[in-house]
Amino acid sequence: MANKDRSEAEEQERLDYIFQHNYNRIEQAAKRLERKGGQFSMKISAEKGESVQSEYTVPDEDATMEFALALARFALPDTSYTIDHWLKFLRELAGEKHSLEFDKIEKTLQQIREGNTLLTLNQEKITDAKAYEIMARQVVFANDTDAIAYEQELLKHGDIIRQFMWMKYDSYCLGLWQLLQWVHDYRKKHGIRAAHVNRETICIYCKATQGDFDHVEHTIPESLGNEYGFLPRGYVCGDCMAALNSIEDGINDMLPFSLALITTSIGNKKGKLPSLKSPEIHIQKKSPNKLVFKSFGKKGELREEPVQGGGHKISITVSGRFDVHRIARMLSKAALGTIALVKGRDAVLDAKFDDIRRYIIKGGTFPNKLMIFKEGLPSPRMEAEWYEVEGVPVVKLIVLGFIFIVILGERPKFDPRDELKPHIMMYDLSLEKPEAAVEKMDGTNQT
Numbered sequence: 001m002a003n004k005d006r007s008e009a010e011e012q013e014r015l016d017y018i019f020q021h022n023y024n025r026i027e028q029a030a031k032r033l034e035r036k037g038g039q040f041s042m043k044i045s046a047e048k049g050e051s052v053q054s055e056y057t058v059p060d061e062d063a064t065m066e067f068a069l070a071l072a073r074f075a076l077p078d079t080s081y082t083i084d085h086w087l088k089f090l091r092e093l094a095g096e097k098h099s100l101e102f103d104k105i106e107k108t109l110q111q112i113r114e115g116n117t118l119l120t121l122n123q124e125k126i127t128d129a130k131a132y133e134i135m136a137r138q139v140v141f142a143n144d145t146d147a148i149a150y151e152q153e154l155l156k157h158g159d160i161i162r163q164f165m166w167m168k169y170d171s172y173c174l175g176l177w178q179l180l181q182w183v184h185d186y187r188k189k190h191g192i193r194a195a196h197v198n199r200e201t202i203c204i205y206c207k208a209t210q211g212d213f214d215h216v217e218h219t220i221p222e223s224l225g226n227e228y229g230f231l232p233r234g235y236v237c238g239d240c241m242a243a244l245n246s247i248e249d250g251i252n253d254m255l256p257f258s259l260a261l262i263t264t265s266i267g268n269k270k271g272k273l274p275s276l277k278s279p280e281i282h283i284q285k286k287s288p289n290k291l292v293f294k295s296f297g298k299k300g301e302l303r304e305e306p307v308q309g310g311g312h313k314i315s316i317t318v319s320g321r322f323d324v325h326r327i328a329r330m331l332s333k334a335a336l337g338t339i340a341l342v343k344g345r346d347a348v349l350d351a352k353f354d355d356i357r358r359y360i361i362k363g364g365t366f367p368n369k370l371m372i373f374k375e376g377l378p379s380p381r382m383e384a385e386w387y388e389v390e391g392v393p394v395v396k397l398i399v400l401g402f403i404f405i406v407i408l409g410e411r412p413k414f415d416p417r418d419e420l421k422p423h424i425m426m427y428d429l430s431l432e433k434p435e436a437a438v439e440k441m442d443g444t445n446q447t
């Protein structure tokens with residue numbers, strides 16, 4: 001196969017997986033919404049005289065929010081994987097003989113965008129798609145101060161207008177969900193799937209060539225918000241996948257990730273919004289800009305500080321388990337996986353990585369250190385970059401805005417410059433129970 005065809009086939013396989021994955025997320029959120037019963041309804045009543053009352057209700061506020069956020073991956077314009085992007089991709093994948101069906105689907109999408117109710121705001125006709133975009137940008141994904149301000153602005157036109165906007169927002173989500181189900185069912189019925197790329201099966205974590213290789217593996221765990229960085233089928237065996245799952249299971253509940261997810265995540269792979277439970281405080285995320293706090297006694301410290309330009313900066317001190325080896329193994333696994341993705345699999349099959357492979361899969365200790373920068377600004381940022389010292393990668397991973405450094409070999413040893421020392425914590429992984437040289441970390445407090 002020519003190189004170009006090869007990479008095109010790989011890209012198709014990758015996109016096919018992403019579409020399906022994003023679809024499954026909404027499906028789960030939609031099922032939870034359905035189980036809540038109730039319906040979306042707008043009631044308008046006129047009392048004696050001229051005043052008109054309106055009431056817009058949704059089945060369940062939280063379930064509706066999670067459903068709409070799962071759908072945002074398809075609905076938000078100007079993101080990489082909008083519904084238009086997917087229809088184009090699937091149309092090409094399906095080929096000429098399905099083009100009539102895709103014409104119908106696209107025509108229906110236009111109707112969904114228009115919507116069934118008329119609304120004019122500031123002399124502008126607001127279609128459902130427009131209402132969706134406005135409410136998503138100005139309220140749902142805006143910061144809380146801007147969100148409140150925009151809803152107040154809408155109220156000037158009357159509460160009924162505000163409710164209409166939400167109704168159109170939801171109606172666009174529901175319409176799009178119906179369309180997606182149609183697309184999904186049609187694709188299933190006619191087997192419109194990207195072909196599996198026929199690649200060698202060699203596990204990058206144990207070098208096995210036999211076993212179950214029919215799955216992708218995320219480099220940085222998906223539960224930490226890495227949606228699109230994953231190794232294709234054929235790179236990780238079933239046994240290693242199981243071992244890695246047990247390292248990564250629940251890591252999203254561990255500090256500092258749990259705290260960062262509270263601010264950055266808009267839903268896990270089931271479309272659920274994150275929550276944080278520590279002995280001192282419970283935090284539940286309600287929407288991209290709403291958190292509910294419950295604190296317990298004096299230990300749970302919650303401070304609100306006004307920040308310039310409005311809004312509040314909240315600093316929280318919570319304590320929790322911090323399993324250094326688990327985190328170091330998870331990061332080393334992500335580092336090795338990323339190198340395999342970028343440089344190709346052969347690059348990581350070299351014997352010089354056998355030690356780190358053993359540490360990742362079997363655990364125990366590793367003769368080097370893990371470095372963590374104490375200050376992180378929670379953000380959805382995910383990155384891995386590295387430089388090599390005598391062939392050994394020193395890898396900097398940015399996970400949810402926190403910076404970690406792992407070295408995939410025994411040498412070089414960490415030797416941070418003096419001016420860096422106050423900003424980092426070092427954990428000696430050659431010890432069974434590594435302890436940080438420093439106690440406190442911004443926003444968190446390890447025990």
Ligand SMILES: [Zn+2]
Binds near residue numbers: 203206236
């Ligand atoms: Zn393996």
